[in-house]
Amino acid sequence: MKLKQLIQTAKLQDNYSAILDLIPYANFIGVSITQDQQGWLFTLATESSNVGNPISPALHGGVIAGFMEVAAALAQMLTSQDPTLPKIINFSIDYVRSAGVEPTYARCNIVRQGKRIANVTVLSWQTNKLEPIATARAHFLLGEEA
């Protein structure tokens, strides 16, 4: 099925599992998508296999980055008029608080959607959105229409 059609169906049915199934890594770490009045909300499930520091314990920083990159790519794709498979160019993350082993959320902002490049920022938090655990920025290269 064409990507655009797949996204339209997911939005109509409010079920994004077919989109997530396009990204094995998203299921590997446990990402899900919901939509509310503020836009797309991305959730990273609590998985003990996502732990990077067993003493605190805390989530692996790489998993938080991976989750935020997945969220940024999906937000770009779901928002785009002509969705394509976004290719990551670079990704920059600032860790501002340690992340416990609990549900983790992310919201994205498409700062610029160009013909070839998209710039997306991501904010991630756990119990309180006003106390984020990380902020990130991604550049994607936009390819052929899928």
Added chain:
Amino acid sequence: MDTTARLAQANNFLQLLPHCRKLGMKVITASNGQLTLELPYQPEISGMDPEGYVHGGILTTMMDTVCGFAVAASLPISEFCPTLDLRIDHMRRASTKGPIFAWAECYKITRSVCFTRGYAYQDDPTNPIVHCVATFMRSGKTWGKGGFVKIGSSEALL
């Protein structure tokens, strides 16, 4: 400590980290504050691509891990150093045919911050898949009974 003992110690520590264990990572070289990790390919870690290329998040995870280990290998006493920030640039996509290697070094340590850089590659280290820079905060804490404790305190295990 000689190179073999350092390598064994780094691998033992890596196996304590659940996510690294799940990914099947191992340390293959460890000397003079520089490390190399190896990650086997598995289809479950691929990204949004019909060809099955490894997801960027996996490469970020490898780089965060190897840069963090390079910090540990460069400090005189084991110190808990969480990642402050990390930037990764993707030169090209990784082939699904073989493992990925990640190399990093800690090139500057101050009283509060450790600066690292590294890259990931497959067949040829001079043609990397990604480049990365990351900085780590020095906490002044080490591993002790029941959690992190101040370096030099009686509860410190290392």
